[in-house]
Amino acid sequence: MALVAGRKTFAAGKTLLLRAGVWLGAEAAARGGNGARRFVSQRVLVESDVTAGIATIKFKNPPVNSLSLEFLTEFIICLEKLENDKTYRGLILTSDCPGIFSAGLDLREMCGKNLAHYAEYWRAIQETWLKLYLSNMVLVAAINGASPAGGCLMALSSDYRVLADNPRYRIGLNETLLGIVAPFWFKDVLVNTIGHRAAEHALQLGLLFQPTEALQVGMVDQVVPEDQVQSTALSVMTEWLAIPDHARQLTKSMMRKATADNLIKQREADIQNFVSFVSRDSIQKSLQVYLEKLKQKKH
Numbered sequence: 284m285a286l287v288a289g290r291k292t293f294a295a296g297k298t299l300l301l302r303a304g305v306w307l308g309a310e311a312a313a314r315g316g317n318g319a320r321r322f323v324s325q326r327v328l329v330e331s332d333v334t335a336g337i338a339t340i341k342f343k344n345p346p347v348n349s350l351s352l353e354f355l356t357e358f359i360i361c362l363e364k365l366e367n368d369k370t371y372r373g374l375i376l377t378s379d380c381p382g383i384f385s386a387g388l389d390l391r392e393m394c395g396k397n398l399a400h401y402a403e404y405w406r407a408i409q410e411t412w413l414k415l416y417l418s419n420m421v422l423v424a425a426i427n428g429a430s431p432a433g434g435c436l437m438a439l440s441s442d443y444r445v446l447a448d449n450p451r452y453r454i455g456l457n458e459t460l461l462g463i464v465a466p467f468w469f470k471d472v473l474v475n476t477i478g479h480r481a482a483e484h485a486l487q488l489g490l491l492f493q494p495t496e497a498l499q500v501g502m503v504d505q506v507v508p509e510d511q512v513q514s515t516a517l518s519v520m521t522e523w524l525a526i527p528d529h530a531r532q533l534t535k536s537m538m539r540k541a542t543a544d545n546l547i548k549q550r551e552a553d554i555q556n557f558v559s560f561v562s563r564d565s566i567q568k569s570l571q572v573y574l575e576k577l578k579q580k581k582h
């Protein structure tokens with residue numbers, strides 16, 4: 284495995300353009316005798332069971348699996364690779380960092396950078412969401428930790444959510460607590476999941492739900508003991524994979540296309556909106572104060 288930059292041809296015969304400095308070892312995947320394969324990249328671990336047609340992506344961007352640009356770049360490449368490889372019909376999303384599913388957007392990508400960086404970052408966020416939300420694979424989120432904001436969006440974009448029963452693992456779109464506004468497409472996904480009134484309530488107050496509350500409001504589909512999250516995700520996956528792909532995929536597309544198209548048709552305007560919002564002095568100050576509070580929490 285090596286540091287790669289530029290063009291690389293993968294085992295599946297596909298050529299991907301990689302950002303300079305992104306380390307990927309996917310082409311050196313170890314293949315076990317039982318059909319298990321393991322791809323390794325620096326921030327995204329991909330384990331797969333070829334026989335079952337199921338892959339598991341484990342976020343590995345310590346300490347809190349924030350969605351940094353580097354993480355998103357690796358994640359998008361992995362998703363693309365799995366999506367294009369017809370071996371895989373199901374994908375489980377989970378975390379390799381104890382107690383944290385994902386802390387959401389990396390606040391350091393939104394603070395003290397230039398406008399071009401904000402635009403590049405937001406495009407990567409949009410791309411990640413579109414790939415998840417419109418995936419042909421069955422996506423099950425095995426939520427084994429806290430899941431605020433962008434972390435919650437990743438879970439909400441899956442087809443089914445299993446959350447570990449631990450009161451510290453709160454989930455929700457808490458943007459207003461940071462003094463920022465959830466983008467309209469975050470809002471759309473929440474409304475599609477829990478309904479308009481509950482979404483309005485949760486979004487305005489920036490609510491982070493404990494597992495039992497999250498189940499009650501419909502933000503997750505199942506709450507199980509922590510040591511059963513992965514096995515439950517796997518049995519849910521088996522159930523979903525029993526449905527013929529073409530019928531399930533067309534149904535998924537029928538349910539989700541309008542929401543995704545709503546962003547696709549105004550992607551550039553959405554990027555400009557993010558850039559001008561996040562670069563305001565008042566927003567920069569709010570984000571810096573919030574980051575500082577997080578840092579001081581420990582002291």
Ligand SMILES: CCCCCC/C=C/CC(=O)SCCNC(=O)CCNC(=O)[C@H](O)C(C)(C)COP(=O)(O)OP(=O)(O)OC[C@H]1O[C@@H](n2cnc3c(N)ncnc32)[C@H](O)[C@@H]1OP(=O)(O)O
Nearest residue numbers: 347349386387388389390391429431432433557560577578
């Ligand atoms: C039109 C305009 C639209 C704008 C829309 C913008 C949309 C935004 C969506 C988002 O996702 S914003 C991000 C929101 N995320 C959060 O509010 C989560 C903040 N983090 C936490 O609550 C906690 O960290 C945690 C995830 C519950 C974990 O708690 P724990 O006690 O385990 O760890 P900490 O000590 O708090 O953190 C460790 C370390 O990580 C840093 N950090 C935490 N979260 C982030 C983050 N989102 N981005 C960057 N860095 C983060 C934290 O500062 C600590 O750093 P240190 O250097 O080790 O002190």
